[in-house]
Amino acid sequence: MWLLPPEAIQSITRMEFLSRQPMVGTLTGRHRSPNKGFSSEFAQHRPYVRGDDLRQLDWRAYARNDRYYVKEFMEETNLRATILLDASASMDYTGEQACEVEGKKLSKFQYAQRMCAMLSYLFLGQQDGVSLVSFDQHVRKYIPARSQGKQLRRILEHLNELEPGGETDLSEIFHEIAERVPPRGLVMVVSDLFDDPETLMKALHHFRFRNHELIIFHVMAEEEISFPLNGFLNFHDLEGVSSDLPIDPNSLRVQYIEQVKSFITRIEKDCGRMKAEYVPVNTKQDIHQVLVDYMERRNRRK
Helix, strand or coil, X not given: CCCCCHHHHHHHCCCCCCCCCCCCCCCCCCEEEEEEEEEEEEEEEEECCCCCCHHHECHHHHHHHCCCEEEEEEEEECCEEEEEEXXXXXXXXXXXXXXXXXXXXXXXXXXXXXXXXXXXXHHHHCCCEEEEEEECCCEEEEEEEECCCHHHHHXXXXXXXXXXXXXXXXXXXXXXXXXXCCCCCEEEEEECCCCCHHHHHHHHHHHHHCCCEEEEEEEECHHHHHCCCCCCEEECCCCCCCCXXXXXXXXXXXXXXXXXXXXXXXXXXXXXXXXCEEEEEECCCCHHHHHHHHHHHHHHHC
């Protein structure tokens, strides 16, 4: 399937994703949990009470204080990842410099579809739970988190049949999804983020308020960033109802690039303030290499 080609699977199998904050899952796994349990990572001491397992007594602490203390460790758990895929009309843009799959240039949406498929494969390979939410002006489909093998088939089937829709209001959608997704998990947004930055960041903060680790994959085409267009062209609003607008790109290039840089800079800074991870993605880049490079950077920082 074009969503998960063999070369991408080979790259993904070498990756490992570990959460940066405590997670609440359903299985014992590799990620820290806010619950205390039995693992190799020490959490704290607490006074011994009748009925505690004597094997957890810290005899060194007893020798120092002449009191009984029990050692507690961080319980490990599986991660519950929720992937949010923007299926609005603005994602249907295909740049001339976009990467190709089977000889065909990918639109932003097709690029995002493939990225979601690869991330789902990665998490399920770690026995983590994965949920997929697709949306435009409404939630198109909400696939609840599961960690079983059949979950990958459900996700791939939905991705394969999904087409970009109409307009979207990211802020309203994110507020709605934040209330539906169980707290203290991982939320990954795959979108071009075309919305008012102020209301958008308030909505994204809703996920942080619900104790989610938040990662933003900001998907844009090279033409949207550098505006390397020439000649008199007709521009069409993918999410609007207005007719085509004839424009000379040379007359707008400087102002356009300044506006785009300002938009991207604000989102990146606001993500930093709320401790959300911002990952710029250019559709001219190879998708599985983008993920490999991202995982390597993440693991080095961790």
